[in-house]
Amino acid sequence: MASNKLRIVHYINQFFGGIGGEDKADIGPFAKEGTVGPGMALAAATAECAEVVGTVVCGDSYFNENLEKATAEVLERVKAFQPDIVVTGPAFNAGRYGMAAGAVAKAVTEHLGVPVVSGMYPENPGVELYRKYAFIVETGNSAAAMRAAVPAMAVVIKKLAAGKQPLPGPDYMPRGLRKNFFASERGAKRAVNLLVKRLRGDHFSTEYPMPVFDRVEPNQAIKDLTRAKVAFVTSGGIVPKGNPDRIEASSASKFGKYSLADLTDFNPDNSQTAHGGYDPVYANQDADRVVPLDAARELEKEGVIGKIHDYWYATVGNGTSVANARKFAAAIAEDLRQYDVDAVVLTST
Amino acid sequence: MDMENQRRIKEAADKYGQDELIIVLGGAEAEASGLAAETVSNGDPTFAGPLAGVQLGLKAYHIMEPDVKAEVDPAVYEEQVSLMEMVMDADAIAAEVKSIREQFTS
Numbered sequence: 141m142a143s144n145k146l147r148i149v150h151y152i153n154q155f156f157g158g159i160g161g162e163d164k165a166d167i168g169p170f171a172k173e174g175t176v177g178p179g180m181a182l183a184a185a186t187a188e189c190a191e192v193v194g195t196v197v198c199g200d201s202y203f204n205e206n207l208e209k210a211t212a213e214v215l216e217r218v219k220a221f222q223p224d225i226v227v228t229g230p231a232f233n234a235g236r237y238g239m240a241a242g243a244v245a246k247a248v249t250e251h252l253g254v255p256v257v258s259g260m261y262p263e264n265p266g267v268e269l270y271r272k273y274a275f276i277v278e279t280g281n282s283a284a285a286m287r288a289a290v291p292a293m294a295v296v297i298k299k300l301a302a303g304k305q306p307l308p309g310p311d312y313m314p315r316g317l318r319k320n321f322f323a324s325e326r327g328a329k330r331a332v333n334l335l336v337k338r339l340r341g342d343h344f345s346t347e348y349p350m351p352v353f354d355r356v357e358p359n360q361a362i363k364d365l366t367r368a369k370v371a372f373v374t375s376g377g378i379v380p381k382g383n384p385d386r387i388e389a390s391s392a393s394k395f396g397k398y399s400l401a402d403l404t405d406f407n408p409d410n411s412q413t414a415h416g417g418y419d420p421v422y423a424n425q426d427a428d429r430v431v432p433l434d435a436a437r438e439l440e441k442e443g444v445i446g447k448i449h450d451y452w453y454a455t456v457g458n459g460t461s462v463a464n465a466r467k468f469a470a471a472i473a474e475d476l477r478q479y480d481v482d483a484v485v486l487t488s489t
Numbered sequence: 490m491d492m493e494n495q496r497r498i499k500e501a502a503d504k505y506g507q508d509e510l511i512i513v514l515g516g517a518e519a520e521a522s523g524l525a526a527e528t529v530s531n532g533d534p535t536f537a538g539p540l541a542g543v544q545l546g547l548k549a550y551h552i553m554e555p556d557v558k559a560e561v562d563p564a565v566y567e568e569q570v571s572l573m574e575m576v577m578d579a580d581a582i583a584a585e586v587k588s589i590r591e592q593f594t595s
Contacts, residue, residue, distance in 0.1 A: 156536065158492070158537070158538065158539065158541070160492065161492075177536045177537055177541050178535075178536035178541070179536075180536060180542040181536050181542075283537060284520065284524055284534070284535065286534055286535045286536055287534050
């Protein structure tokens with residue numbers, strides 16, 4: 141193997157590491173020389189300029205439940221392979237895999253100072269949180285998109301190997317980093333030029349795109365909780381036993397509205413979680429752990445809360461698109477308004 | 490295709506050889522059936538399972554492809570498959586599986 145090739149170290153989760161699915165997600169990190177799973181495709185696509193020298197595998201649950209420890213353990217194994225470049229994922233729309241791939245990217249950037257290339261679906265929470273730390277290539281939302289994801293990641297790797305800068309937009313999702321450069325005209329002139337273009341109706345584009353914030357203004361505080369009607373809304377998937385509306389374990393397409401009128405306490409006979417992607421045992425044993433009905437009923441009895449709304453609303457947050465979540469929220473909010481609900485307790489997994 | 494099925498097919502291919510084995514699929518739509526057909530011929534395209542990078546070169550047919558259907562006892566087919574055939578896009582599935590077969594097997 142030619143020594144001038146870039147040394148790639150690849151981070152993947154337990155699923156792509158061939159260990160297993162959700163039931164094996166608590167496996168701790170381990171390293172293997174050479175490629176594992178998608179690393180084979182990565183190696184083939186970058187063979188002209190790079191070599192996958194090692195792979196680090198870690199279970200998604202282990203990583204996310206032991207974030208600091210796992211990050212350090214993974215980093216140590218990545219470092220041992222002396223990478224020139226680190227590749228994480230692609231994680232597609234797997235949220236916890238994306239979070240792990242992003243956290244590894246951050247640690248590598250901060251401690252090893254080598255570039256990181258990753259691949260994710262734009263709505264993967266890993267993009268929002270960790271885009272600064274990696275060239276994250278846009279991928280489809282499931283592993284079926286591997287065929288397109290690997291060549292796209294290879295484009296970025298080849299450019300880096302050739303000493304070129306990959307392009308934000310076409311090559312990867314913009315990282316939101318600012319770089320200094322010398323412009324030929326000073327700012328005032330450029331601003332006037334921009335204004336003139338705009339007044340003429342010509343095509344113009346800003347030099348500094350404004351970020352889009354999704355901020356929700358907090359509502360007015362409740363004046364008198366003892367007279368307030370309080371509702372529960374959850375993305376933790378707590379549904380009546382048997383999941384009557386068949387709410388999907390992942391990428392939910394609907395929400396359910398269920399009666400609390402005769403319930404004072406959740407138990408394994410009257411409720412369960414429909415939520416995938418996490419260990420459901422504790423939620424199934426006692427759904428109050430996700431939607432604290434028992435405690436709320438006590439507060440209601442003591443007069444601390446005026447009244448618990450007669451329905452609860454549930455969907456599954458796992459992999460659910462922002463667009464769908466927004467749609468559900470609007471419909472639920474409309475319904476809550478009809479019942480004159482004063483406050484909502486939102487819970488997740 | 491899930492890991493366990495990949496493992497079983499790999500074992501069967503090791504035991505009986507490529508010439509003695511065809512894969513019959515029952516996937517409910519074209520993309521999934523195509524991915525399964527690719528997995529057993531060219532290797533797991535998602536690179537997640539035991540067939541990642543393993544080219545078994547096995548031919549895969551969908552149960553609703555006419556050639557396979559003709560081999561099945563009509564009474565059994567009627568009982569087991571025909572109901573699903575009404576709700577599935579059999580032509581799209583057959584076309585996808587065939588195209589994968591032509592692409593990756595000789």
